[in-house]
Amino acid sequence: MPFAEDLPVRNFDQTLRRPTTDYVRFTDQYRVVLRVLNEEARTVWRHYITQANKGKGMSANCPNVRADMSVCPLELSVRGLPKESQERKDKIARRRYITNVLDRTPHTICPACNTNSPQTRSKDCISCGSDLSKADFQPLNKVKIMEGGIRLFNQGLNVIADNQAQDFDGADITEYDIVFTTTGENREKQIAPNPRQPTPLPAEALLDPLTGEKQALYDLDLLAEPSSLEEINLMLQGASKEDIFAARENSRELEEVAN
Ligand SMILES: [Zn+2]
Numbered sequence: 001m002p003f004a005e006d007l008p009v010r011n012f013d014q015t016l017r018r019p020t021t022d023y024v025r026f027t028d029q030y031r032v033v034l035r036v037l038n039e040e041a042r043t044v045w046r047h048y049i050t051q052a053n054k055g056k057g058m059s060a061n062c063p064n065v066r067a068d069m070s071v072c073p074l075e076l077s078v079r080g081l082p083k084e085s086q087e088r089k090d091k092i093a094r095r096r097y098i099t100n101v102l103d104r105t106p107h108t109i110c111p112a113c114n115t116n117s118p119q120t121r122s123k124d125c126i127s128c129g130s131d132l133s134k135a136d137f138q139p140l141n142k143v144k145i146m147e148g149g150i151r152l153f154n155q156g157l158n159v160i161a162d163n164q165a166q167d168f169d170g171a172d173i174t175e176y177d178i179v180f181t182t183t184g185e186n187r188e189k190q191i192a193p194n195p196r197q198p199t200p201l202p203a204e205a206l207l208d209p210l211t212g213e214k215q216a217l218y219d220l221d222l223l224a225e226p227s228s229l230e231e232i233n234l235m236l237q238g239a240s241k242e243d244i245f246a247a248r249e250n251s252r253e254l255e256e257v258a259n
């Protein structure tokens, strides 16, 4: 039996009229507590296209799925540039990792503004700034995707997994919570993960509080799927998110017909 079944996600974007992916946000305002839910992270080669979504920027998965492929317009555009060129560094695909996690960051409903606020360093509501130092915080317990690069996954989480396995009789990375402390913002952002002792997840932690059903995990294969050339070209032209997602839906439907 698989560790956890992949089912369709339930988050739904009303404007885009499509399911959306809830990514963990690392910020220096509060510590994030996560339980990894996949035994292995999935590699994704991602481009960040700054002009996409009308200049707000979006990520695309590189369509060069094998090293000998050269269909990706971004890789082609920097082919002649020297390795140290900043333009090249900005445009080539970067190795990223994704995994399902259960966000266990302590949260409480702010009595002043009704926001589900995480426990910030300042003990104030993240939205309205009310003092929440006496509030009763509980783990959020929401399935999300954690994405990170080599520093967080290879240098951070791999080391934690090895050390914990040694210290706790082969404990798997899914058997303990990890606390992530973030310092700095943007390019200076540093994320330091620290594991807690292994403890079984309470059975109810994985349930959806509204429906009582087990929360679905995101399909990592789907999230790692290479972007179509049409999608990437739309992004390079600065197309809106709606147009880009519409192109994605179309190419999936065509694929289903072909299969
Ligand atoms: Zn590429």
Ligand SMILES: [Zn+2]
Residues within 6 Å of the ligand: 110, 111, 112, 113, 114, 115, 117, 125, 126, 127, 128, 129, 130
């Ligand atoms: Zn508030």
